[in-house]
Amino acid sequence: MxxxxxxxxxxxxxxxxxxxxxxxxxxxxxxxxxxxxxxxxxxxxxxxxxxxxxxxxxxxxxxxxxxxxxxxxxxxxxxxxxxxxxxxxxxxSLQYIEFLVLVLFLIPISFIDLDTMLIPDVLSIPGLMFGLLFALLRGRIMDGVSGALAGASIIALLYFVGRLIYKKEAMGVGDIQLAALIGAFTGWKSMFFVLFIASFTGAVYGLIAVRGKKEENIVPFAPFLSLGAVVAYIGGKHLLYFFSP
Ligand SMILES: [Zn+2]
Incomplete structure:
Protein backbone atom coordinates (compact mmCIF):
# COMPACT_ATOMS: atom_id res chain seq x y z
CA MET A 1 0.00 0.00 0.00
CA SER A 93 -8.63 9.39 7.25
CA LEU A 94 -10.17 12.76 6.58
CA GLN A 95 -6.98 14.32 7.91
CA TYR A 96 -4.96 12.40 5.30
CA ILE A 97 -7.12 13.82 2.51
CA GLU A 98 -6.78 17.29 4.06
CA PHE A 99 -2.99 16.93 4.18
CA LEU A 100 -2.89 15.80 0.53
CA VAL A 101 -5.03 18.73 -0.61
CA LEU A 102 -2.77 21.12 1.32
CA VAL A 103 0.42 19.84 -0.34
CA LEU A 104 -1.22 19.67 -3.77
CA PHE A 105 -1.75 23.43 -3.50
CA LEU A 106 1.55 24.30 -1.80
CA ILE A 107 3.83 22.54 -4.30
CA PRO A 108 2.67 24.32 -7.50
CA ILE A 109 2.32 27.66 -5.63
CA SER A 110 5.93 27.36 -4.38
CA PHE A 111 7.46 26.49 -7.73
CA ILE A 112 5.45 29.07 -9.66
CA ASP A 113 6.53 31.74 -7.14
CA LEU A 114 10.12 30.56 -7.55
CA ASP A 115 9.86 30.92 -11.35
CA THR A 116 7.78 34.07 -11.70
CA MET A 117 7.67 35.78 -8.25
CA LEU A 118 3.90 35.57 -8.54
CA ILE A 119 1.31 33.40 -6.84
CA PRO A 120 -1.70 32.74 -9.12
CA ASP A 121 -5.11 33.58 -7.63
CA VAL A 122 -6.54 30.53 -9.38
CA LEU A 123 -4.54 28.42 -6.90
CA SER A 124 -4.50 30.51 -3.71
CA ILE A 125 -8.22 31.35 -3.56
CA PRO A 126 -9.55 27.79 -4.15
CA GLY A 127 -6.83 26.57 -1.73
CA LEU A 128 -8.18 28.88 0.96
CA MET A 129 -11.75 27.66 0.26
CA PHE A 130 -10.62 24.03 0.60
CA GLY A 131 -8.84 24.86 3.87
CA LEU A 132 -12.03 26.35 5.31
CA LEU A 133 -14.11 23.44 3.98
CA PHE A 134 -11.86 20.89 5.70
CA ALA A 135 -11.90 22.97 8.90
CA LEU A 136 -15.71 22.79 8.76
CA LEU A 137 -15.74 19.03 8.08
CA ARG A 138 -13.32 18.40 10.94
CA GLY A 139 -15.35 20.50 13.36
CA ARG A 140 -12.73 23.22 13.80
CA ILE A 141 -14.15 25.97 11.63
CA MET A 142 -13.42 28.80 14.10
CA ASP A 143 -9.79 27.69 14.30
CA GLY A 144 -9.61 27.64 10.50
CA VAL A 145 -11.17 31.08 10.09
CA SER A 146 -8.99 32.65 12.80
CA GLY A 147 -5.93 30.93 11.28
CA ALA A 148 -6.71 32.43 7.87
CA LEU A 149 -7.26 35.89 9.38
CA ALA A 150 -4.10 35.66 11.51
CA GLY A 151 -1.96 34.55 8.56
CA ALA A 152 -3.33 37.20 6.22
CA SER A 153 -3.08 40.06 8.72
CA ILE A 154 0.48 39.28 9.85
CA ILE A 155 1.78 39.12 6.28
CA ALA A 156 -0.28 42.20 5.33
CA LEU A 157 1.33 44.07 8.23
CA LEU A 158 4.83 42.99 7.11
CA TYR A 159 3.92 44.02 3.56
CA PHE A 160 2.92 47.56 4.58
CA VAL A 161 5.80 47.99 7.04
CA GLY A 162 8.20 46.83 4.32
CA ARG A 163 6.76 49.36 1.89
CA LEU A 164 7.11 52.18 4.44
CA ILE A 165 10.64 51.37 5.55
CA TYR A 166 12.35 49.94 2.48
CA LYS A 167 10.19 51.66 -0.15
CA LYS A 168 9.94 48.33 -1.93
CA GLU A 169 7.73 45.31 -1.75
CA ALA A 170 9.47 42.44 -0.05
CA MET A 171 6.20 40.58 -0.12
CA GLY A 172 3.21 40.64 -2.40
CA VAL A 173 -0.54 40.29 -2.21
CA GLY A 174 -0.05 36.66 -3.25
CA ASP A 175 1.86 36.02 -0.02
CA ILE A 176 -1.06 37.42 1.98
CA GLN A 177 -3.45 35.04 0.22
CA LEU A 178 -1.07 32.14 0.70
CA ALA A 179 -0.72 32.87 4.44
CA ALA A 180 -4.54 32.87 4.69
CA LEU A 181 -4.65 29.49 2.90
CA ILE A 182 -2.04 28.04 5.26
CA GLY A 183 -3.73 29.47 8.36
CA ALA A 184 -7.04 27.85 7.37
CA PHE A 185 -5.33 24.45 7.34
CA THR A 186 -3.08 24.85 10.41
CA GLY A 187 -5.15 27.08 12.73
CA TRP A 188 -3.98 30.36 14.24
CA LYS A 189 -1.67 28.96 16.94
CA SER A 190 0.50 27.14 14.41
CA MET A 191 0.91 30.30 12.28
CA PHE A 192 3.59 31.29 14.78
CA PHE A 193 5.71 28.29 13.75
CA VAL A 194 4.91 28.72 10.08
CA LEU A 195 6.19 32.30 10.13
CA PHE A 196 9.19 31.46 12.31
CA ILE A 197 10.32 28.62 10.02
CA ALA A 198 9.55 30.66 6.87
CA SER A 199 11.48 33.74 8.03
CA PHE A 200 14.45 31.73 9.24
CA THR A 201 14.84 29.52 6.16
CA GLY A 202 13.99 32.43 3.84
CA ALA A 203 16.67 34.60 5.45
CA VAL A 204 19.30 31.86 5.17
CA TYR A 205 18.40 31.31 1.51
CA GLY A 206 18.44 35.07 0.92
CA LEU A 207 21.93 35.40 2.38
CA ILE A 208 23.24 32.61 0.15
CA ALA A 209 21.36 33.58 -3.02
CA VAL A 210 21.96 37.32 -2.84
CA ARG A 211 25.66 37.01 -2.02
CA GLY A 212 27.69 38.40 -4.88
CA LYS A 213 24.63 39.64 -6.74
CA LYS A 214 22.78 42.91 -6.76
CA GLU A 215 20.76 43.70 -3.67
CA GLU A 216 17.71 44.17 -5.90
CA ASN A 217 17.23 40.45 -5.68
CA ILE A 218 14.04 39.63 -3.89
CA VAL A 219 13.49 36.24 -2.40
CA PRO A 220 10.31 34.35 -3.33
CA PHE A 221 8.58 33.75 -0.02
CA ALA A 222 6.06 31.05 -0.97
CA PRO A 223 8.50 28.10 -0.85
CA PHE A 224 9.49 29.03 2.70
CA LEU A 225 5.92 29.66 3.87
CA SER A 226 5.02 26.27 2.39
CA LEU A 227 7.92 24.54 4.12
CA GLY A 228 6.82 26.15 7.39
CA ALA A 229 3.23 25.06 6.72
CA VAL A 230 4.12 21.40 6.18
CA VAL A 231 6.38 21.31 9.27
CA ALA A 232 3.77 23.08 11.42
CA TYR A 233 0.96 20.87 10.07
CA ILE A 234 2.86 17.66 10.80
CA GLY A 235 4.37 18.94 14.06
CA GLY A 236 1.04 20.44 15.12
CA LYS A 237 0.19 19.71 18.71
CA HIS A 238 3.68 18.47 19.52
CA LEU A 239 5.26 21.80 18.57
CA LEU A 240 2.65 23.72 20.57
CA TYR A 241 3.13 21.44 23.57
CA PHE A 242 6.90 21.70 23.38
CA PHE A 243 6.95 25.47 23.23
CA SER A 244 4.09 26.19 25.64
CA PRO A 245 5.12 27.36 29.10
ZN1 LIG B 1 12.86 17.82 -27.59
Missing amino acids: AAFLFILGTAFGSFLNVLIFRLPKGISIVSPRSFCPSCGKNIPWYDNIPILSYILLRGKCRNCGARISIRYPVVEGLTGVLFLTGYLLYGF
Whole structure:
Protein backbone atom coordinates (compact mmCIF):
# COMPACT_ATOMS: atom_id res chain seq x y z
CA MET A 1 0.00 0.00 0.00
CA ALA A 2 2.83 2.38 0.92
CA ALA A 3 4.52 1.76 -2.45
CA PHE A 4 1.23 2.28 -4.29
CA LEU A 5 0.64 5.63 -2.54
CA PHE A 6 4.16 6.76 -3.36
CA ILE A 7 3.63 5.93 -7.05
CA LEU A 8 0.20 7.61 -6.96
CA GLY A 9 1.93 10.68 -5.47
CA THR A 10 4.49 10.76 -8.29
CA ALA A 11 1.64 10.65 -10.84
CA PHE A 12 0.03 13.64 -9.12
CA GLY A 13 3.48 15.28 -9.09
CA SER A 14 3.66 14.78 -12.84
CA PHE A 15 0.39 16.72 -13.19
CA LEU A 16 1.73 19.43 -10.86
CA ASN A 17 4.70 19.82 -13.22
CA VAL A 18 2.23 20.54 -16.02
CA LEU A 19 0.50 23.14 -13.82
CA ILE A 20 3.80 24.77 -12.83
CA PHE A 21 4.92 25.03 -16.46
CA ARG A 22 1.62 26.01 -18.09
CA LEU A 23 -0.33 28.14 -15.58
CA PRO A 24 1.98 31.19 -15.67
CA LYS A 25 2.09 31.02 -19.50
CA GLY A 26 -1.69 30.80 -19.79
CA ILE A 27 -1.53 27.50 -21.71
CA SER A 28 -4.47 25.13 -21.16
CA ILE A 29 -3.59 22.45 -18.64
CA VAL A 30 -5.54 19.77 -20.47
CA SER A 31 -5.65 20.30 -24.21
CA PRO A 32 -2.19 19.91 -25.77
CA ARG A 33 -0.61 16.64 -24.66
CA SER A 34 2.78 16.80 -22.92
CA PHE A 35 5.39 18.20 -25.26
CA CYS A 36 9.10 18.97 -25.17
CA PRO A 37 9.53 22.71 -24.49
CA SER A 38 12.60 22.65 -26.75
CA CYS A 39 11.53 20.87 -29.96
CA GLY A 40 7.74 20.88 -29.35
CA LYS A 41 7.38 17.17 -30.13
CA ASN A 42 4.70 15.27 -28.21
CA ILE A 43 6.09 13.10 -25.44
CA PRO A 44 4.85 9.48 -25.72
CA TRP A 45 3.47 7.88 -22.53
CA TYR A 46 6.52 5.63 -22.13
CA ASP A 47 8.76 8.69 -21.93
CA ASN A 48 6.39 10.37 -19.46
CA ILE A 49 6.55 7.92 -16.55
CA PRO A 50 7.28 9.85 -13.34
CA ILE A 51 10.96 9.73 -12.23
CA LEU A 52 11.64 6.51 -14.17
CA SER A 53 11.57 8.11 -17.63
CA TYR A 54 13.94 10.85 -16.50
CA ILE A 55 16.45 8.22 -15.39
CA LEU A 56 16.03 6.03 -18.51
CA LEU A 57 16.38 9.03 -20.84
CA ARG A 58 19.33 10.28 -18.75
CA GLY A 59 17.60 13.66 -18.47
CA LYS A 60 17.44 14.29 -22.24
CA CYS A 61 14.62 14.58 -24.77
CA ARG A 62 14.49 11.42 -26.94
CA ASN A 63 13.80 13.49 -30.05
CA CYS A 64 16.10 16.54 -29.83
CA GLY A 65 18.41 15.68 -26.94
CA ALA A 66 17.61 18.89 -25.03
CA ARG A 67 18.22 18.71 -21.29
CA ILE A 68 15.15 17.98 -19.21
CA SER A 69 15.17 19.98 -16.00
CA ILE A 70 15.94 18.00 -12.83
CA ARG A 71 12.96 19.95 -11.49
CA TYR A 72 10.53 17.41 -13.04
CA PRO A 73 11.67 14.29 -11.16
CA VAL A 74 12.23 16.42 -8.02
CA VAL A 75 8.59 17.61 -7.99
CA GLU A 76 7.38 14.05 -8.70
CA GLY A 77 9.56 12.57 -5.96
CA LEU A 78 8.58 15.27 -3.46
CA THR A 79 4.87 14.70 -4.10
CA GLY A 80 5.35 10.93 -3.79
CA VAL A 81 7.22 11.29 -0.48
CA LEU A 82 4.50 13.57 0.94
CA PHE A 83 1.73 11.13 -0.15
CA LEU A 84 3.62 8.39 1.67
CA THR A 85 4.41 10.50 4.75
CA GLY A 86 0.78 11.57 5.14
CA TYR A 87 -0.37 7.95 4.96
CA LEU A 88 2.15 6.82 7.57
CA LEU A 89 1.06 9.65 9.88
CA TYR A 90 -2.70 9.67 9.43
CA GLY A 91 -3.68 6.39 7.74
CA PHE A 92 -6.78 6.55 5.57
CA SER A 93 -8.63 9.39 7.25
CA LEU A 94 -10.17 12.76 6.58
CA GLN A 95 -6.98 14.32 7.91
CA TYR A 96 -4.96 12.40 5.30
CA ILE A 97 -7.12 13.82 2.51
CA GLU A 98 -6.78 17.29 4.06
CA PHE A 99 -2.99 16.93 4.18
CA LEU A 100 -2.89 15.80 0.53
CA VAL A 101 -5.03 18.73 -0.61
CA LEU A 102 -2.77 21.12 1.32
CA VAL A 103 0.42 19.84 -0.34
CA LEU A 104 -1.22 19.67 -3.77
CA PHE A 105 -1.75 23.43 -3.50
CA LEU A 106 1.55 24.30 -1.80
CA ILE A 107 3.83 22.54 -4.30
CA PRO A 108 2.67 24.32 -7.50
CA ILE A 109 2.32 27.66 -5.63
CA SER A 110 5.93 27.36 -4.38
CA PHE A 111 7.46 26.49 -7.73
CA ILE A 112 5.45 29.07 -9.66
CA ASP A 113 6.53 31.74 -7.14
CA LEU A 114 10.12 30.56 -7.55
CA ASP A 115 9.86 30.92 -11.35
CA THR A 116 7.78 34.07 -11.70
CA MET A 117 7.67 35.78 -8.25
CA LEU A 118 3.90 35.57 -8.54
CA ILE A 119 1.31 33.40 -6.84
CA PRO A 120 -1.70 32.74 -9.12
CA ASP A 121 -5.11 33.58 -7.63
CA VAL A 122 -6.54 30.53 -9.38
CA LEU A 123 -4.54 28.42 -6.90
CA SER A 124 -4.50 30.51 -3.71
CA ILE A 125 -8.22 31.35 -3.56
CA PRO A 126 -9.55 27.79 -4.15
CA GLY A 127 -6.83 26.57 -1.73
CA LEU A 128 -8.18 28.88 0.96
CA MET A 129 -11.75 27.66 0.26
CA PHE A 130 -10.62 24.03 0.60
CA GLY A 131 -8.84 24.86 3.87
CA LEU A 132 -12.03 26.35 5.31
CA LEU A 133 -14.11 23.44 3.98
CA PHE A 134 -11.86 20.89 5.70
CA ALA A 135 -11.90 22.97 8.90
CA LEU A 136 -15.71 22.79 8.76
CA LEU A 137 -15.74 19.03 8.08
CA ARG A 138 -13.32 18.40 10.94
CA GLY A 139 -15.35 20.50 13.36
CA ARG A 140 -12.73 23.22 13.80
CA ILE A 141 -14.15 25.97 11.63
CA MET A 142 -13.42 28.80 14.10
CA ASP A 143 -9.79 27.69 14.30
CA GLY A 144 -9.61 27.64 10.50
CA VAL A 145 -11.17 31.08 10.09
CA SER A 146 -8.99 32.65 12.80
CA GLY A 147 -5.93 30.93 11.28
CA ALA A 148 -6.71 32.43 7.87
CA LEU A 149 -7.26 35.89 9.38
CA ALA A 150 -4.10 35.66 11.51
CA GLY A 151 -1.96 34.55 8.56
CA ALA A 152 -3.33 37.20 6.22
CA SER A 153 -3.08 40.06 8.72
CA ILE A 154 0.48 39.28 9.85
CA ILE A 155 1.78 39.12 6.28
CA ALA A 156 -0.28 42.20 5.33
CA LEU A 157 1.33 44.07 8.23
CA LEU A 158 4.83 42.99 7.11
CA TYR A 159 3.92 44.02 3.56
CA PHE A 160 2.92 47.56 4.58
CA VAL A 161 5.80 47.99 7.04
CA GLY A 162 8.20 46.83 4.32
CA ARG A 163 6.76 49.36 1.89
CA LEU A 164 7.11 52.18 4.44
CA ILE A 165 10.64 51.37 5.55
CA TYR A 166 12.35 49.94 2.48
CA LYS A 167 10.19 51.66 -0.15
CA LYS A 168 9.94 48.33 -1.93
CA GLU A 169 7.73 45.31 -1.75
CA ALA A 170 9.47 42.44 -0.05
CA MET A 171 6.20 40.58 -0.12
CA GLY A 172 3.21 40.64 -2.40
CA VAL A 173 -0.54 40.29 -2.21
CA GLY A 174 -0.05 36.66 -3.25
CA ASP A 175 1.86 36.02 -0.02
CA ILE A 176 -1.06 37.42 1.98
CA GLN A 177 -3.45 35.04 0.22
CA LEU A 178 -1.07 32.14 0.70
CA ALA A 179 -0.72 32.87 4.44
CA ALA A 180 -4.54 32.87 4.69
CA LEU A 181 -4.65 29.49 2.90
CA ILE A 182 -2.04 28.04 5.26
CA GLY A 183 -3.73 29.47 8.36
CA ALA A 184 -7.04 27.85 7.37
CA PHE A 185 -5.33 24.45 7.34
CA THR A 186 -3.08 24.85 10.41
CA GLY A 187 -5.15 27.08 12.73
CA TRP A 188 -3.98 30.36 14.24
CA LYS A 189 -1.67 28.96 16.94
CA SER A 190 0.50 27.14 14.41
CA MET A 191 0.91 30.30 12.28
CA PHE A 192 3.59 31.29 14.78
CA PHE A 193 5.71 28.29 13.75
CA VAL A 194 4.91 28.72 10.08
CA LEU A 195 6.19 32.30 10.13
CA PHE A 196 9.19 31.46 12.31
CA ILE A 197 10.32 28.62 10.02
CA ALA A 198 9.55 30.66 6.87
CA SER A 199 11.48 33.74 8.03
CA PHE A 200 14.45 31.73 9.24
CA THR A 201 14.84 29.52 6.16
CA GLY A 202 13.99 32.43 3.84
CA ALA A 203 16.67 34.60 5.45
CA VAL A 204 19.30 31.86 5.17
CA TYR A 205 18.40 31.31 1.51
CA GLY A 206 18.44 35.07 0.92
CA LEU A 207 21.93 35.40 2.38
CA ILE A 208 23.24 32.61 0.15
CA ALA A 209 21.36 33.58 -3.02
CA VAL A 210 21.96 37.32 -2.84
CA ARG A 211 25.66 37.01 -2.02
CA GLY A 212 27.69 38.40 -4.88
CA LYS A 213 24.63 39.64 -6.74
CA LYS A 214 22.78 42.91 -6.76
CA GLU A 215 20.76 43.70 -3.67
CA GLU A 216 17.71 44.17 -5.90
CA ASN A 217 17.23 40.45 -5.68
CA ILE A 218 14.04 39.63 -3.89
CA VAL A 219 13.49 36.24 -2.40
CA PRO A 220 10.31 34.35 -3.33
CA PHE A 221 8.58 33.75 -0.02
CA ALA A 222 6.06 31.05 -0.97
CA PRO A 223 8.50 28.10 -0.85
CA PHE A 224 9.49 29.03 2.70
CA LEU A 225 5.92 29.66 3.87
CA SER A 226 5.02 26.27 2.39
CA LEU A 227 7.92 24.54 4.12
CA GLY A 228 6.82 26.15 7.39
CA ALA A 229 3.23 25.06 6.72
CA VAL A 230 4.12 21.40 6.18
CA VAL A 231 6.38 21.31 9.27
CA ALA A 232 3.77 23.08 11.42
CA TYR A 233 0.96 20.87 10.07
CA ILE A 234 2.86 17.66 10.80
CA GLY A 235 4.37 18.94 14.06
CA GLY A 236 1.04 20.44 15.12
CA LYS A 237 0.19 19.71 18.71
CA HIS A 238 3.68 18.47 19.52
CA LEU A 239 5.26 21.80 18.57
CA LEU A 240 2.65 23.72 20.57
CA TYR A 241 3.13 21.44 23.57
CA PHE A 242 6.90 21.70 23.38
CA PHE A 243 6.95 25.47 23.23
CA SER A 244 4.09 26.19 25.64
CA PRO A 245 5.12 27.36 29.10
ZN1 LIG B 1 12.86 17.82 -27.59
